[in-house]
Amino acid sequence: MPHRSPLLAGLMAAAATALITSSPPLRGQETRLQQIAAVTPSDLRSWDAQVDRRIRSRELELRLEREDTLIAGRSHTRYQQTVNGVPIYGASVARQADEKGVTVSIFGDLYEGVNVATTPALSSDRVRELITARTGVVLGEGREPRLTILPRKDGTFTLVYTARVATPEDVTLYFIDAGTGAIVDQRSDAKRQVSSVGVGIGVLGERKKVSSSSQSGTYVGSDRLRPPAIETYDMRGNLNRLLLILNGFIAPVASDFASDPDNDWTDGANVDAHVYAGYTYDYYFKRFGRRGLDDRNIRMRSFTHPVNRDDFRTASLDVLGTFYLNAFYAGNGIMVYGEGLPPNITFGGQRWNYLAGSLDVVAHELTHGVTDYTSDLIYENESGALNEAFSDIMGVSTVFFYQQPGSGAGTADYVIGNDVITPGGIRSLADPLSFGDPDNYRVRFTGPEDNGGVHINSGIASHAFYLAIEGGTNRTSGLSVQGIGAANREQMEKVFYRAFTQLLPANARFATARAATLQAAQDLYPGNNPIANALTQAWTAVGVN
Amino acid sequence: MRYLTSTLGLITVFTLLGADPAAAQPLPRITIAVNAGYQPSTTSFDDRFTFDLNRETASVETDYPVEAGPLFDAGFGYRFWKGLGAGIAFSRFSVDSAVQAEATLPHPLFFQRNRQISGETGGLTRDETGIHIQAQYHLAPFGGLYIVLAGGPSVLDIKQSIVTDVNFTEEFPFDTATYVGVDSQRVTGTKTGFNVGADVRWMFARHIGVGGLVRYSHATVDLTRNGRTISVDAGGMQVGGGIRLAF
Numbered sequence: 001m002p003h004r005s006p007l008l009a010g011l012m013a014a015a016a017t018a019l020i021t022s023s024p025p026l027r028g029q030e031t032r033l034q035q036i037a038a039v040t041p042s043d044l045r046s047w048d049a050q051v052d053r054r055i056r057s058r059e060l061e062l063r064l065e066r067e068d069t070l071i072a073g074r075s076h077t078r079y080q081q082t083v084n085g086v087p088i089y090g091a092s093v094a095r096q097a098d099e100k101g102v103t104v105s106i107f108g109d110l111y112e113g114v115n116v117a118t119t120p121a122l123s124s125d126r127v128r129e130l131i132t133a134r135t136g137v138v139l140g141e142g143r144e145p146r147l148t149i150l151p152r153k154d155g156t157f158t159l160v161y162t163a164r165v166a167t168p169e170d171v172t173l174y175f176i177d178a179g180t181g182a183i184v185d186q187r188s189d190a191k192r193q194v195s196s197v198g199v200g201i202g203v204l205g206e207r208k209k210v211s212s213s214s215q216s217g218t219y220v221g222s223d224r225l226r227p228p229a230i231e232t233y234d235m236r237g238n239l240n241r242l243l244l245i246l247n248g249f250i251a252p253v254a255s256d257f258a259s260d261p262d263n264d265w266t267d268g269a270n271v272d273a274h275v276y277a278g279y280t281y282d283y284y285f286k287r288f289g290r291r292g293l294d295d296r297n298i299r300m301r302s303f304t305h306p307v308n309r310d311d312f313r314t315a316s317l318d319v320l321g322t323f324y325l326n327a328f329y330a331g332n333g334i335m336v337y338g339e340g341l342p343p344n345i346t347f348g349g350q351r352w353n354y355l356a357g358s359l360d361v362v363a364h365e366l367t368h369g370v371t372d373y374t375s376d377l378i379y380e381n382e383s384g385a386l387n388e389a390f391s392d393i394m395g396v397s398t399v400f401f402y403q404q405p406g407s408g409a410g411t412a413d414y415v416i417g418n419d420v421i422t423p424g425g426i427r428s429l430a431d432p433l434s435f436g437d438p439d440n441y442r443v444r445f446t447g448p449e450d451n452g453g454v455h456i457n458s459g460i461a462s463h464a465f466y467l468a469i470e471g472g473t474n475r476t477s478g479l480s481v482q483g484i485g486a487a488n489r490e491q492m493e494k495v496f497y498r499a500f501t502q503l504l505p506a507n508a509r510f511a512t513a514r515a516a517t518l519q520a521a522q523d524l525y526p527g528n529n530p531i532a533n534a535l536t537q538a539w540t541a542v543g544v545n
Numbered sequence: 546m547r548y549l550t551s552t553l554g555l556i557t558v559f560t561l562l563g564a565d566p567a568a569a570q571p572l573p574r575i576t577i578a579v580n581a582g583y584q585p586s587t588t589s590f591d592d593r594f595t596f597d598l599n600r601e602t603a604s605v606e607t608d609y610p611v612e613a614g615p616l617f618d619a620g621f622g623y624r625f626w627k628g629l630g631a632g633i634a635f636s637r638f639s640v641d642s643a644v645q646a647e648a649t650l651p652h653p654l655f656f657q658r659n660r661q662i663s664g665e666t667g668g669l670t671r672d673e674t675g676i677h678i679q680a681q682y683h684l685a686p687f688g689g690l691y692i693v694l695a696g697g698p699s700v701l702d703i704k705q706s707i708v709t710d711v712n713f714t715e716e717f718p719f720d721t722a723t724y725v726g727v728d729s730q731r732v733t734g735t736k737t738g739f740n741v742g743a744d745v746r747w748m749f750a751r752h753i754g755v756g757g758l759v760r761y762s763h764a765t766v767d768l769t770r771n772g773r774t775i776s777v778d779a780g781g782m783q784v785g786g787g788i789r790l791a792f
Contacts, residue, residue: 197599197653209654227717
């Protein structure tokens with residue numbers, strides 16, 4: 001992709017004009033790039049002679065000479081192609097010789113017939129001023145802009161200054177026309193992981209693209225395409241290490257990354273944790289314009305395989321409940337996904353696959369992060385139930401954003417976790433009672449367990465969301481709701497998002513949520529009676545007034 | 546069409562062989578023509594290629610119009626018996642055209658969510674060089690007006706800028722991409738075809754005059770790039786006028 005932009009057009013116009021008229025022609029004519037890969041005797045004879053001739057004519061200048069550290073007696077010499085002592089960007093030759101000085105290989109890129117004036121119209125001091133005006137950075141003495149000949153895509157050459165400029169955002173290498181002061185190219189020069197697109201097979205066997213990065217000869221679960229760093233770490237069953245990370249004693253390192261040698265990912269949990277984190281980021285961005293959990297692109301880190309599946313028989317109940325049969329948001333953009341159980345093992349009559357394999361589970365956990373950075377609903381009693389409800393609401397909404405409605409795996413529905421916890425899933429927004437959860441405020445759970453029923457009572461609010469979209473009848477109250485219809489779900493998603501992220505206080509109660517969603521509807525869709533009516537009917541149907 | 550035109554040209558030549566124009570007025574032995582002209586015919590060809598992008602297959606479809614353009618032509622003729630002669634002509638046609646490119650680009654994050662981009666990029670050059678070998682027949686002169694009919698094989702060489710890559714910009718969320726331009730590379734192909742035509746000259750002095758040329762030449766040239774072959778029509782109608790020398 002090209003990186004061309006005019007530099008300081010207004011600021012430098014007068015000076016540049018004067019310089020253009022007095023400067024020599026700096027652009028050369030079309031030429032030919034010779035790409036050298038000489039290893040056969042005949043090629044080596046020919047290129048050896050050519051390289052020697054160019055060294056004698058000073059077209060090639062010695063840049064580096066090193067002994068081979070792997071093969072005794074071998075040496076490697078690098079030459080830079082120049083014109084009148086000015087280097088041509090990217091044009092160099094590497095010659096390998098044996099202990100007798102006989103050339104073993106020559107690789108390189110050389111240009112033939114380069115014709116470009118090498119006297120700059122601008123001084124390097126002037127270029128420093130341009131850089132400062134452009135970036136605000138004053139280059140130090142050791143950062144002298146360097147005169148270089150830049151090969152252009154159209155076969156011509158431009159005499160430029162190169163300057164590496166470091167800002168808090170990036171390190172940028174600028175190519176500045178030595179005649180006009182215009183930036184002819186710029187590129188990030190920070191040495192970092194290089195993004196790549198891989199392919200992975202998810203927990204349920206479906207094929208999806210994986211935004212990974214190449215690092216040290218392998219591919220790691222580090223998404224560099226999206227604005228935030230989205231990273232996935234494979235703990236390989238090392239729970240102690242995970243706990244040290246979660247408690248802040250150590251930080252994950254490069255070797256903790258989920259990785260794949262050929263970018264064709266086969267570990268379903270790693271694939272889905274990574275891919276679904278990206279999907280959730282995209283959903284929030286596309287639907288609400290939100291940039292990540294904190295709206296400032298905080299790093300999102302997912303941890304998979306916290307334990308070994310086969311160790312479940314010896315695991316304590318706490319470990320089983322937390323790291324096998326659960327997924328959780330651990331704060332600061334960190335998610336942990338449970339390992340599930342071996343396929344032939346059931347728990348509570350259900351099979352538990354890798355928890356990362358369900359998009360609604362992933363979106364649910366990440367939404368806890370959104371809540372943390374917005375309303376920060378206190379995780380107990382009614383506010384805690386609203387916290388859980390909002391995660392379920394956004395969880396299913398994310399799924400509906402990507403998948404067609406249906407009842408099987410890989411389709412959108414109102415049941416949480418049913419892709420990986422089979423049969424049935426763990427909660428239903430459409431029918432909380434089917435999981436034994438109250439669907440009406442009148443029958444809410446009031447005991448101390450589950451932090452005062454944060455999961456148990458979440459169905460009251462999430463069922464209201466369901467009714468407001470799909471319509472239907474609340475089984476407890478018997479009251480019917482005229483929903484706005486699935487085709488209009490985006491409106492209701494926005495109403496709940498606005499209410500739960502911008503209007504609700506930390507200790508909100510169900511009644512507060514009712515009022516906040518109605519206010520959000522009024523804010524977003526003033527005068528839209530169907531939305532207000534659906535909301536009013538839905539909250540009333542679930543007993544929240 | 547190609548063979549029909551050739552046949553008609555040859556029939557015309559051979560029908561006229563019976564006449565002896567030299568008997569009425571002496572014909573020059575050697576003629577030289579230098580013309581500036583125009584190739585009025587427009588044509589086009591298209592191309593399609595694919596490449597791997599984001600673990601799927603991207604495709605680029607290009608449409609190359611070849612516009613009318615200026616022509617340079619020079620020829621030499623030798624009459625060896627009565628009205629019969631032979632000649633050779635050189636023509637060169639060069640024009641810059643804008644290519645229309647449409648590309649289908651796979652999404653980096655999702656399967657089967659292609660982005661479509663399209664645009665036009667100018668400056669793609671077509672250079673066409675023709676060497677025309679001709680059997681000639683000189684008609685009887687009419688006053689100072691001389692007419693030569695000619696036909697024969699042509700060797701047509703094309704240097705054509707072919708799109709090798711499409712440039713685009715994209716940014717998160719990558720649901721759209723923006724066409725920036727194309728990369729192109731000059732590709733050469735040569736093929737033998739045919740030519741038929743006529744040259745009319747008016748000699749205002751013994752050895753010098755002015756004249757006009759009409760010629761049709763054609764060949765289908767295969768241009769090969771990265772293992773794919775594009776068949777391109779070369780030649781077409783050529784008209785021009787210029788100086789004539791006769792000896």
